Amino acid sequence: MATIRDVSKLAGVSVATVSRVLNRSGYVHEETERKVLRAIKELSYTPNFVARSLSNKKTSTIGLMVPDITNPFFPELARAVEDVMQLYGYTTILGNSDESVEKEKQYVEVLKQRYIDGVILASTALTADEVHKFGVPVVVLDRALTSDTIPMVTSKNREGAREATRFLLAQGCRKIAHLRGPAQLLNADERCQGYLDIVEQTDWFHPGLVVAGNYEMKQATDATLALLKKYPDIDGIFAGNDMMAIGALRAAQILGISIPDKLAIVGYDGITMGEVVYPELTTMAQPIYDMGALAARMLIKMIEKQPLDTLYYELDVQLIERGTTRKV
């Protein structure tokens, strides 16, 4: 690998000059620039990022922490982040935290040793304080922590949940249950709240219609089986995420309940899996890709010290009507 020194010799100039044309910093005579460029081409020189990083303290590398890339919500997010980063000349390091606060902190430490420029935390369980201590630019994605100083992007969980529930009502459902997500997660709370906003005042509502879940399919299947056994007159289910909605669908299929005629189901997320089940899942879709891309853009701005016009983005969600609800 040729170095900047080789180039400077071949071009008959100093390394500083080469550095200048490389970084478009400072003045360089046109003629000189041409010579340098020619030398660069001839040696097929490419600057060494590590050396540059050492003096710069900038690596053009960011970290993306997800709970588990295997969880169907995150690949699309990761894709979006990577796409944008790539576009701006950044490289992205992937980390799985398994929802463990410890692993997450530890990972960030490792990344800091490597002079990482910034971090995107998807679905973190960290507190705002802990995040501040990192000392590197951070954007938080999805399951937000509560803070008005940390840049964040989410979707309109509560409003989306309301809309989904209203939709079920409009479909003619007269007893709607909710499979809620894990208690520690803010977004699970918000979605549950949205559901309650709509149904709490109805004459048929009672707390037994809200069932605890963990965002996973298997558990949701079992829970739904039990739920439908106890309350056979339930004719609508709003699930806190798509995986649980699919779990509910599975339960209905096991019980031979016809979907969507006897039971309508609406999920939340808009992951691809909703399209492979049959009937296909009606869902309140988050703009997953957009969320990732936006977070990436925000982070880049922070890294490059540009001002953020908004610190907190709450993106719109959109109902996608498919087979698990009736056409109206």
Add this chain to the structure above:
Amino acid sequence: MATIRDVSKLAGVSVATVSRVLNRSGYVHEETERKVLRAIKELSYTPNFVARSLSNKKTSTIGLMVPDITNPFFPELARAVEDVMQLYGYTTILGNSDESVEKEKQYVEVLKQRYIDGVILASTALTADEVHKFGVPVVVLDRALTSDTIPMVTSKNREGAREATRFLLAQGCRKIAHLRGPAQLLNADERCQGYLDIVEQTDWFHPGLVVAGNYEMKQATDATLALLKKYPDIDGIFAGNDMMAIGALRAAQILGISIPDKLAIVGYDGITMGEVVYPELTTMAQPIYDMGALAARMLIKMIEKQPLDTLYYELDVQLIERGTTRKV
């Protein structure tokens, strides 16, 4: 951030000595070591990887190139790679190539600038020659290129396809079709070959039973719709991957063909999506996680200049019987 110099001052020794205890290289008096360790702790010093990399030419970072992390086969692979890398103190950079040879090459160049230690290429379209030119350790995963000098891990595609087809036969299927993968991919060829090995000599076989596909669901649905219309007596389908198998299942559902009674389906891969459809997909499962983990281990060995006992691993596949085939 404290530097090695700060530590050396506090401990009253030279930076060389600190370096020695840090890397367990050379002799250090026990007493001296204690002093150094104490200073390190006191300053909560942690070595700067970038500086270390510059003199080392080693970054403890590897690149993982996948066609698209959004494709359900790859998250599990990525997870495995990341887990192992993490375990050995490496960090992994994720890249999506979109199957483009150009993007892939370009990405590797970027990574080389960053002194990446090695690369795992999942499903590459590069030739052996091109890979050699990289000049960094490489392990190729999944859709192998043909070369006996590049370390590689795959699964027993041909044998697995045979077994899957035989299984369908044993189920009593009397006319089995095959949805094959893209022509450029070696593994698609191998799986198709395996299918042919079994059925070519039967009296019912004819080339019309092999249908071209692209490993995607939508196209497989359409293809299957057409296929079943043309040959209504098909009672078994072996798909080149799970997504196409799910597409076939969807086609059957649309046509109201009862699965598995009238039509049995077997996929290939063992991705999680096979478990969310109903009936659940019978599939010839690859040990995806193991493949990723193995590739990661191989790469680490190469990086650390340890000898590889085997250059080419072909892991066993395993039939997972689920709902799209009858119980025998």
Add this chain to the structure above:
DNA sequence: CTGTTAGCGCGTTCAA
């Protein structure tokens, strides 16, 4: 406009 030189933080001879 251009060159010299001092860091960036750490590893590694080479002497002592």
Add this chain to the structure above:
DNA sequence: TTGAACGCGCTAACAG
């Protein structure tokens, strides 16, 4: 067993 000093490749003053 320890320390001084140079090199890794590049950026950024500071002089000219």
